[in-house]
Amino acid sequence: MDKQIAQIEKGEDLVRVALTDFRKRQYIEVRTYYMADDGEWKPTRKGITLNPDLMKEVHQALGKALEELENAEDSDTE
Helix, strand or coil: CCCCEEEECCCEEEEEEEEEECCCCEEEECCCCCCCCCEEEEEEEEEEEEEEHHHHHHHHHHHHHHHHHHHHHHHHHC
């Protein structure tokens, strides 16, 4: 069950978020893709594939990091 969830432009590349299966287990994959000479989008080695529980922890950590950046930006503008 590979299912693409989101596709985000990053310059000439794409970042794709997808649900994937491997050995009867589900994972969440975030990976950069490039346009190959044959016109197909191909995955790069730049990416991460995690089980849902670990991805929840990463999601929370990313939220905290964004919050820190926003707080730092707010204090810089004061």
